[in-house]
Amino acid sequence: MKFYLAQANIARFKANLDNPIMKEFVDFLEPVNKLAEESPGFVWRLKDEQGRSASYIESPFGDEMMAVNISVWENLEVLQDFVYGTVHSYFLRNKKRWFDLKGPSQFVMWWIPEGEIPSLEMAKKKLELLETNGSSPEAFSIKEMYNEQGNKIE
Numbered sequence: 001m002k003f004y005l006a007q008a009n010i011a012r013f014k015a016n017l018d019n020p021i022m023k024e025f026v027d028f029l030e031p032v033n034k035l036a037e038e039s040p041g042f043v044w045r046l047k048d049e050q051g052r053s054a055s056y057i058e059s060p061f062g063d064e065m066m067a068v069n070i071s072v073w074e075n076l077e078v079l080q081d082f083v084y085g086t087v088h089s090y091f092l093r094n095k096k097r098w099f100d101l102k103g104p105s106q107f108v109m110w111w112i113p114e115g116e117i118p119s120l121e122m123a124k125k126k127l128e129l130l131e132t133n134g135s136s137p138e139a140f141s142i143k144e145m146y147n148e149q150g151n152k153i154e
Contacts, residue, residue: 029052036088
């Protein structure tokens with residue numbers, strides 16, 4: 001059986017998406033998402049009903065300012081290539097401009113069987129699992145990763 005890498009990240013916006021301080025972030029949402037979809041190894045991403053960024057989806061965290069992003073990639077290397085090797089890295093480095101970074105875990109990864117689509121509820125459970133238990137084969141962070149067989153990557 002083949003496995004893909006799912007990732008979810010949450011972050012609390014500093015302001016509503018129509019606020020001027022969010023303009024640069026909002027202006028690049030669709031281009032960066034399009035770049036992700038065209039990247040080698042991309043499998044799937046969560047979108048709203050109009051096909052826009054998941055930033056427009058109601059948050060399962062009981063906070064309308066909480067943004068959720070979920071995507072699926074063929075493996076860790078292709079995800080890292082996109083995150084750190086494209087314009088996406090600019091937004092990662094500057095996330096403090098748009099997001100309040102206090103609070104629980106903001107990023108989690110886990111392996112899913114090919115063809116499975118992660119849900120918002122699954123992502124929330126994975127984030128809670130990571131927060132409660134630390135990294136494990138079921139839910140892990142960038143600091144302590146596991147391969148698809150459940151072995152820790154050294």
